[in-house]
Amino acid sequence: MTSWTTRPGDDEASELAAVAVLAAAEAGAPPAAALELGLKLAARNHPATADLQTLWRRMRFSPDPGKVLADPGIGKSGQELVALVADTERNGDDIRERVGIFLKNSFERRDFDLRQRIEVVPVYMIIVLVLFFMPAILVVLVGPSFLALLRVLYDV
Numbered sequence: 232m233t234s235w236t237t238r239p240g241d242d243e244a245s246e247l248a249a250v251a252v253l254a255a256a257e258a259g260a261p262p263a264a265a266l267e268l269g270l271k272l273a274a275r276n277h278p279a280t281a282d283l284q285t286l287w288r289r290m291r292f293s294p295d296p297g298k299v300l301a302d303p304g305i306g307k308s309g310q311e312l313v314a315l316v317a318d319t320e321r322n323g324d325d326i327r328e329r330v331g332i333f334l335k336n337s338f339e340r341r342d343f344d345l346r347q348r349i350e351v352v353p354v355y356m357i358i359v360l361v362l363f364f365m366p367a368i369l370v371v372l373v374g375p376s377f378l379a380l381l382r383v384l385y386d387v
Contacts, residue, residue: 240277240278240279241309242341244277244279244283244306245283245311246338247276247277248312249337251269252330253326253330256327263291263316265326266287266316270284270287271284279306282309283305283312286305308340315329315330316330
């Protein structure tokens with residue numbers, strides 16, 4: 232099982248490249264040319280795309296592209312995009328449909344990750360409330376009555 236590293240910006244870089252690939256495919260470019268153009272355009276905004284360009288070149292000229300694809304230094308979404316374009320080129324499928332599905336899945340995955348992070352925030356707030364604010368409230372409310380009780384017991 233390959234473990235992928237996800238650097239900040241890997242997913243965004245692959246999504247930007249996918250949008251550029253989709254635009255190039257809409258203009259009539261073949262899958263390989265669309266990916267090369269998309270990666271060039273995305274590399275201007277995201278340096279992580281340079282790794283995808285290298286992966287694409289290595290995969291194009293490798294006798295076994297599957298081994299090249301299992302590169303743990305590149306994010307999973309970028310590898311999926313390169314594999315998708317290679318598969319589309321090999322099978323002669325419509326790249327626009329496949330890249331559209333890739334983008335939809337990528338946006339859903341990002342939305343799911345965001346929802347998971349949002350669900351964790353209330354748990355942290357409850358922990359902060361229990362550890363810090365509840366004892367402070369107890370000291371402020373119960374402290375004076377406890378001192379008054381100690382004075383009464385001391386006087387008796």
